[in-house]
Amino acid sequence: RALGMACLSVVLPVFNAQPWLPLAVRDVMRQRLGEGRSLQLLCIDDASSDGSLEFLLELARLLGDRATVEACEWEEEGGAVEEAKRKAACSESQEELSPPKRIRLGTNGDRESTNPALVNMPLRAAEGEDHPSFLPHEEPEELKDLRLRPVTAEEVAAVCLKEHSLKVLTWKDGVNRGQGAAMTVALSKINTKYLAQMESDDERPxxxxxxxxxxxxxxxxxxxxxxxxSTLIGWERPGMRRYVEWQNSCVTAEEMRRARFIEMPALHQTALFVTAAVLEVTGGRYRDGTGRGEELGSDVDVPVDYFFWLTFFHAGKTCGKVPQLLFSWRQHPRQHTRTHGRLSIDNLRKMKVHFLLCPGAPAHGRSVEVWSVGRTLEEWEADLNRYPLPPAKVRSVEWKPGRPLPAKEGEDQDEAVRPVRLFAFGHPKARTRVREQVRDWDDRFDWFVA
Incomplete structure (x- = not known):
């Protein structure tokens, strides 16, 4: 079946993804879409050195005319029209983009990288060359078994449905560029009505x-x-379990939209999108890395997935959720979710402030009240005031659920001048109590942040 006849494209960026990559590829290529429907899987190898590319090339060979391999070139700034659209979403900056930083990878420095996740911000915890890795006493039995007997390309090819196809993309110059660049080049190859993303260490059983x-x-x-x-697999821990339980509780489209300033209301890789909507939101280019002079700030290193969600909802797009466990999110102690500085509380808060205050955002052009306590209150107030387009006024309200409500500042205000209230409480029980106590809550002006 020709690639052009597929209805769904699945984008899978790959960088040193063994031993889990075969499981991810297998789960995509054996999906049953229904009569007359097929998918194309686009795997973009981002200069792997652990055998990931070799696995993909062998699988492509085994699939024969159902697979293609293509070496791609990269333009750092993208097309002028696409870049202009991306900038227009949140800023009017005319500052030129600077060349990306470059570092060397590998024990001999034999590979070059411009990957923002590696060059822009330090990791909060050390990780080895064979990322993702475990300390010996942490390694689950499943991973030990995979290392001793990895899943082969022959085994994956044997279960691939005949109607599906594979496209393997690589970089002509062999430079590691990061998830954003990998997903961007894949997006440029898509001609299907729908698209999805898959992570190389996750599963869809x-x-x-x-x-x-x-x-x-x-x-x-x-x-x-x-x-x-979604459900967790691998190195589960209570904190991440609570996070996934909260995500799973955001079921309706409105619950997902309202939850976006707390955290991601769904994992990006769990979702399936209308391709035209993704092209409109991204301008054909997934954002990955620092602000490069925009209001977001050159010190804010954005993760691809969360920035996409915030941009998606900022653009007025809608995402629903199937209330079924259809995705398995792998956990390991070295994953960037736990170790990378771009996912620090400080960095994510600055990104949320941007999407609260930039043109078209809920608090743009309004005064803001922040309700919380202690350091959380202080840091939200500081980041709101530091933003290049700060609110006319930021009022801090030191309060936590269970205490008497503070006196209002002035009489009932006209909607035109009513402040946006941000209730900064991370625990779900605290947010429930806020809604019970704050009787004048108005979804147009009141938001939970965390």
Whole structure:
């Protein structure tokens, strides 16, 4: 089946993804979409050195005319039109982009990298060359088994459905560029109505997952995307378990939209989107790295997934959720979710402030009240005031649920001058109590942040 006949493209960026990559590829290529439907899997190898590319090339050879391999070139600034669209979403900056930083990778420095995740911010914890890795006493039995007997390309090829196809993309110059660049070049190759993203160490064990999500998207024409609930696999810990439980509780499209300043209401890789909506939101280019002179700030190193969600909702797009566990999110102690500075509380808060205050955002042009306590209150107030387009006034309200409500500042205000209230409370129980006590809550002006 020709690539052009597929209805769904699945983008899978790859960088040193063994031993889990074969499991991710297998789970995508055996998805049952229904009669007359097929998908194309686009794997973008980002200069791997652990055998990931060799696995993909061998799989492509085994699939024969159902697979293609292409070496790609990269333009750092992208097309002028696409870049202009991306900038216009949140700023009017005319500052020229500077050349990317470059570092050397590998024990002999034999590989070059411009990957923002590696060159812009330090890791909060050390990790080895064989990332992701475990200390010996942390390694789950499943991972030990995979290292001793990795899943082979022959085994994956044997379960690939005949209607699906594979496209392997590489960089002509062999430079490691990061997830944003990898996903951007894949996006430029897509000609299907729908697209999804898959992470190279995750799994989709339910073979009907994409079919269920496609059907949900098609019966909800107002949706631009659909996600699903997820479960943890691997190195589980209570904190991440609570995070996923919270994500899974955001089920309706409105709950997801309202939750975006707390955290990501769904993992990016759980979702399936209308391709045209993604092109509109991204301008054909996934953002990855620092602000490069925009209001977001040159010190804010944005993660691809969360920045995409904030841009998606800022653009007025809608995403629903299938209330079923259709995705398995792998956990390990060296994953960037736990170790990278771009996912620090300080960095993520600055990014949220941007999407609260930039033109078209909920608090743009209004005074802001922040309700919280202690360091959280101080840091939100400081970042709001430091933003290049700060609110006319920032009022700090030291309060926590259970205490008497503070006196209002002035009489009931006209809607035109009513402040936006940000309630900065991370625990779900605290947010529930806020809603119970704050009787004048108005979704147009009141938001939870965390």
């Amino acid at each position: 339910n073979q009907d997952a994409y079919r269920i999500m496609l059907e949900a998207l098609e019966v909800n024409p107002s949706w631009d995307g659909v996600s699903c609930q």
